[in-house]
Amino acid sequence: MTSAASTDTREAARAALRELVGRSDADFHDGQYEAIEALVEGRRRALVVQRTGWGKSAVYFVATLLLRRQGAGPTVLVSPLLALMRDQIAAAERAGVRAVAINSTNAHEWTDVLGQLDRDEVDVLLVSPERLNNPAFREQQLPALVRRIGMLVVDEAHCISDWGHDFRPDYRRLRDLIAQMPADVPVLATTATANSRVVADVAEQLGSLQAGGDLRGDAGAEPVLTIRGPLARTSLRLGVLRLRDSASRLAWLLSHLDDLPGSGIIYTLTVAAAVDTARLLRDHGHDVRAYTGQTDTEERAESEGMLKRNEVKALVATSALGMGFDKPDLGFVLHLGAPSSPVAYYQQVGRAGRASESADVLLLPGIEDRDIWHYFATASMPDRERAERVIGALGDAPISTPALEAMVDIRRTPLELLLKVLDVDGAVRRVQGGWVATGEPWTYDAERYERIAAERLAEQQHMIEYEQTDGCRMEFLQRSLDDDTAAPCGRCDNCAGGWFPREIGESASTQAAESLDRVGIPIEPRRAWPTGADRLEVPVKGRIPADEQAGEGRALARLTDLGWGGALREIFAAGAPDTAVTPQLLQACIRVLAGWGWEQRPVAVVAMPSRSHPLLVDSLARGLADVGRLPYLGALDPVAGGPTGGPGGNSVFRLAGLWDRFSAQHLEVPPGPVLLVDDLVDSRWTMTVAARVLRQAGATQVLPFALALRG
Structure with missing residues (x-):
C-alpha cells in the first residue's frame, strides 16, 4: 500500500x-x-x-x-x-x-x-x-x-x-x-x-x-x-568495415565523410593520428578540427561549441572528447582504429543519437590496434621498483614534484600518476609544499595489478570478437556489458545488411597515399638545462648558451604516425635485428632534407655512436653524405663506455647519463653547419649533449636528423 x-x-x-x-x-x-x-x-x-x-x-x-x-x-x-x-x-x-x-x-x-x-x-x-x-x-x-x-x-x-x-x-x-x-x-x-x-x-x-x-x-x-536498465540504443546503426591498411581507411573517409548524416566525431587512438587525419581532411575541403589532450583548453571549448552548432562536419578526436560532451543530435561516430574494450567503445558511441531516431556508428579497425592497446596498458600500470624508489626518497619534509623528479629518475607525467596511486594507497601524502611519506606500511599489490592486466587482455579479445562476429553487434555489446536484456537490434550491418558503401574513389586513394607518404617532423631544440642537474654532479643550470645549442632538427616521422610510423615501428620493435637502411627509407629521408629549408647547407655529416642500431645509423649517415656529396666524418667517440642508463628516464637522470660521454677529438670538424644523424629521438638530451660537443669542436651549427621521433 x-x-x-x-x-x-x-x-x-x-x-x-x-x-x-x-x-x-x-x-x-x-x-x-x-x-x-x-x-x-x-x-x-x-x-x-x-x-x-x-x-x-x-x-x-x-x-x-x-x-x-x-x-x-x-x-x-x-x-x-x-x-x-x-x-x-x-x-x-x-x-x-x-x-x-x-x-x-x-x-x-x-x-x-x-x-x-x-x-x-x-x-x-x-x-x-x-x-x-x-x-x-x-x-x-x-x-x-x-x-x-x-x-x-x-x-x-x-x-x-x-x-x-x-x-x-x-x-x-x-x-x-x-x-x-x-x-x-x-x-x-x-x-x-x-x-x-x-x-x-x-x-x-x-x-x-x-x-x-x-x-x-x-x-x-x-x-x-x-x-x-537495458543498454540497447535503438537509434544507433552499428557497422564494421575492415580495410587492408591506413591508406585505405583514410581514402574511404575522404570518399564518404560527406555521406554520413549531420555532424559527428571521428575517433582515433593516438594524438598523431588525430592531427594527421584532420589535416588530410582539411586539405581536401572537409571542415573538421583536431581535438586531443594536447589541444589548448580554449580551443577545445571553441571546437565543442562549433560541433554543437553544426559549424563543422566533425571533430577528429582522441578519447579526450568523451564524458561531458553532450550533443543530442550527433549524427555519427566513426572510429579509425578500435578502442581496447567494449566498455570503452560503448561509452564513445553513446555520444551519438541521444535525441534522434537514427545515428550511424562505424568502426574501421586497424592492424596496429593491438600494438597501441599494449603500449597504453603497460605505460599506465604502477611499477613496484619505481614505487619503492619514490617512497624511499620521501621523508617528513615536503618535497615538490619537480625536486622529486630529479631524485628518482621518473618522468613528470608517470611520476604524478604514481604519486596519486601511492597517495590513495596511503603510502604518501600531498601537503602544502609538496609530498611526504606517511610512514604507513606499503606492499605492492601484485595480485591486483595482475588481475587488472588479465582483465584488460580479455576485454581486448572481446573487442576483436566484436569486429569479427556475424551476430548482432548491439546484442554483442550489451552482453559484453552483462545486460541480460540483450536481443538482436535489427539495424546493424549483420542484422540488416551492410548499410555503408565499400567503394573507394581513385582520387581519394591517391590523396590518402600522398598524405601518408608525407615526411618531415620538426625536432625542437632544448633551450634550457633541467632543474636539479647539479645534484647529480652535472655543472650546468639555466639557459643553454646560444653557441652550444642545437638547431631545429628533423625526423622522418613519429613512431605513432599512420604513414611511415608502421615501417619505423617494425625497425624499433623489441628483438628486431640491426640492418642497413633500406633504399625506400633512405629516399624518404632524402626528401626530408630536400624540403628542410635551412639557411645554410650542411658542410659535413656526423653519426651518433649507436648501441642498439650501429649498422642502421652508420648506413643512414653514409647514404645521406653520398647523396649530398658531403664529407662523412664518422661517429662521435663514446667516452668511458658511452652513455649510461637508457631512454624513458626523466631529464635530470638522462642528462647525467650522457654528460661527458661523447668526444669529437678524432673528428676534423669544419666550420659551418653539421648534420648529426641518429636513429630515434626521445628526450632530445642525446642530441643536445652531442650538439654541444660538436659546437665546441668548431661547428657553427648542428642540425639533428633522426629516422624516428617517439610519441
Whole structure:
C-alpha cells in the first residue's frame, strides 16, 4: 500500500522533473523515481547503471531539491571533467537548482563560493576528484562540508573501477570520504558504462560486498539499491568495415565523410593520428578540427561549441572528447582504429543519437590496434621498483614534484600518476609544499595489478570478437556489458545488411597515399638545462648558451604516425635485428632534407655512436653524405663506455647519463653547419649533449636528423 508521504514525494518529484526538462507532461523513466525515493525517503545508497540519455542527472537534481526542502545540506557532486561541470551547472539552473563549482579554472571565485556555502545559498557543489586531495581544500573546507553534506553524488562512477584507475586514481579515495560522512547521508553513483566487473569494482570502493553480491554501505545498513536498465540504443546503426591498411581507411573517409548524416566525431587512438587525419581532411575541403589532450583548453571549448552548432562536419578526436560532451543530435561516430574494450567503445558511441531516431556508428579497425592497446596498458600500470624508489626518497619534509623528479629518475607525467596511486594507497601524502611519506606500511599489490592486466587482455579479445562476429553487434555489446536484456537490434550491418558503401574513389586513394607518404617532423631544440642537474654532479643550470645549442632538427616521422610510423615501428620493435637502411627509407629521408629549408647547407655529416642500431645509423649517415656529396666524418667517440642508463628516464637522470660521454677529438670538424644523424629521438638530451660537443669542436651549427621521433 502506498503511503501518503510516498505519494506526496512522488508528486513533488514529478513537479521538479517537469521544471527541469521544461515540459508539463514529463514523467519518470523506469527506475528514476525508485532511485529518488531510495535517496530521499530511505537515505540509502544507490548505484544507477543506465544508458546515456536515460536521465541520470534528473535523479540527483530532483533528489537534491527534495532533500533541501527537508532541511538537508548541499549535495556534493564529484564530476570528472570541466566540460561536464559546465553542462551540469546549466542543467541545474533550468531546474532552479543553485549549483556552483570549485575546480582548477575558477580559483579566483573560491572565496565567493565558500561564502555562498556558509550562507546556505548553494544546493549543489561540483568538485573534481582531485580537489578532494588538495591540501587546502581537504584541511580547511572539507571537514565543515562533510558535517553539512546532504547527499554525495559520484558521476561517471566507472572511473572508480580498476578499468579507470589510471584515468583518475583520485576516484579511489571516495571510500575515505564516505567513511567520514554521517551514516544517514544518501549516496548516489551513476554511470552509463559498466559490466559486472566494473559494478563490483565500484562496490569495492564505495562499500563492501555482502553475501550474494549486494553492495552494502555501513555494517548493518541496507544493501545499496542497484538500478540497472537495458543498454540497447535503438537509434544507433552499428557497422564494421575492415580495410587492408591506413591508406585505405583514410581514402574511404575522404570518399564518404560527406555521406554520413549531420555532424559527428571521428575517433582515433593516438594524438598523431588525430592531427594527421584532420589535416588530410582539411586539405581536401572537409571542415573538421583536431581535438586531443594536447589541444589548448580554449580551443577545445571553441571546437565543442562549433560541433554543437553544426559549424563543422566533425571533430577528429582522441578519447579526450568523451564524458561531458553532450550533443543530442550527433549524427555519427566513426572510429579509425578500435578502442581496447567494449566498455570503452560503448561509452564513445553513446555520444551519438541521444535525441534522434537514427545515428550511424562505424568502426574501421586497424592492424596496429593491438600494438597501441599494449603500449597504453603497460605505460599506465604502477611499477613496484619505481614505487619503492619514490617512497624511499620521501621523508617528513615536503618535497615538490619537480625536486622529486630529479631524485628518482621518473618522468613528470608517470611520476604524478604514481604519486596519486601511492597517495590513495596511503603510502604518501600531498601537503602544502609538496609530498611526504606517511610512514604507513606499503606492499605492492601484485595480485591486483595482475588481475587488472588479465582483465584488460580479455576485454581486448572481446573487442576483436566484436569486429569479427556475424551476430548482432548491439546484442554483442550489451552482453559484453552483462545486460541480460540483450536481443538482436535489427539495424546493424549483420542484422540488416551492410548499410555503408565499400567503394573507394581513385582520387581519394591517391590523396590518402600522398598524405601518408608525407615526411618531415620538426625536432625542437632544448633551450634550457633541467632543474636539479647539479645534484647529480652535472655543472650546468639555466639557459643553454646560444653557441652550444642545437638547431631545429628533423625526423622522418613519429613512431605513432599512420604513414611511415608502421615501417619505423617494425625497425624499433623489441628483438628486431640491426640492418642497413633500406633504399625506400633512405629516399624518404632524402626528401626530408630536400624540403628542410635551412639557411645554410650542411658542410659535413656526423653519426651518433649507436648501441642498439650501429649498422642502421652508420648506413643512414653514409647514404645521406653520398647523396649530398658531403664529407662523412664518422661517429662521435663514446667516452668511458658511452652513455649510461637508457631512454624513458626523466631529464635530470638522462642528462647525467650522457654528460661527458661523447668526444669529437678524432673528428676534423669544419666550420659551418653539421648534420648529426641518429636513429630515434626521445628526450632530445642525446642530441643536445652531442650538439654541444660538436659546437665546441668548431661547428657553427648542428642540425639533428633522426629516422624516428617517439610519441
